[in-house]
Amino acid sequence: WQNVYIGLGSNLSNPEEQVLKALESLKTLPESQWVTHSKLYFSRPQGPQDQPDFVNAVALLKTRLSPIALLDKLQALEQSQGKVKKRHWGERLIDLDILLYGNETLNTQRLVIPHPFMTERDFVLLPLAEISPDLTLPNHSKIKDLISELPEGFIMSDQT
Numbered sequence: 001w002q003n004v005y006i007g008l009g010s011n012l013s014n015p016e017e018q019v020l021k022a023l024e025s026l027k028t029l030p031e032s033q034w035v036t037h038s039k040l041y042f043s044r045p046q047g048p049q050d051q052p053d054f055v056n057a058v059a060l061l062k063t064r065l066s067p068i069a070l071l072d073k074l075q076a077l078e079q080s081q082g083k084v085k086k087r088h089w090g091e092r093l094i095d096l097d098i099l100l101y102g103n104e105t106l107n108t109q110r111l112v113i114p115h116p117f118m119t120e121r122d123f124v125l126l127p128l129a130e131i132s133p134d135l136t137l138p139n140h141s142k143i144k145d146l147i148s149e150l151p152e153g154f155i156m157s158d159q160t
C-alpha cells in the first residue's frame with residue numbers, strides 16, 4: 001500500500017460543499033483505504049485575482065492503484081461532480097490533485113509527482129502539515145521548513 005496525499009480545491013458553487021462532497025467520494029475509491037483529511041482552509045486565490053476565494057483541503061489515503069490509474073479515477077470524480085474549468089488557473093468547481101505518492105517521483109506528460117507547485121502553496125503545505133507534520137518530500141525537504149520559507153500567506157482562516 002502506498003500513502004497518497006490528494007489536494008482538494010474549489011471556488012465555485014458553494015466551495016465548502018464541493019470540497020466536502022469530494023472528500024466523501026474519495027472514500028469510495030477502489031483498491032484504496034481512507035486514512036484522514038485536514039480541516040478546510042479558506043484563502044485568497046493565488047495567481048489570477050479576478051476570481052472568488054478558495055476552499056482547500058488535503059486528504060490522505062492508502063492505495064494499490066498506480067499513479068496513472070489513480071489520476072484517471074480522480075479525473076472521473078471531478079467530471080462526475082461537474083468540474084467546470086473555464087480558463088487555465090481560473091475558477092473551478094472542484095480540483096483533485098495528486099500531491100504525493102509514497103516517496104515516488106514521476107515526470108510524465110499527464111502527471112508530475114510531487115505536484116510541481118505544492119512547495120510554494122500555503123493552501124497545500126498547511127493542511128499537509130496539519131495531518132502529517134513530520135512529512136518529508138522525496139527530495140528530502142521537510143514540510144515544516146517549506147512552510148517557514150513561504151512568501152506572504154494567502155490563508156485567511158481555517159475551519160474552526
Ligand SMILES: CC1(C)Nc2nc(N)[nH]c(=O)c2N=C1O
Pocket residue numbers: 008009010043044045046047048054056089090123154
Ligand atoms: C488558480 C490557482 C493557481 N490558485 C489557487 N489559489 C488558492 N488559494 N487555492 C487553490 O486551490 C488554487 N488553485 C489554483 O490552480
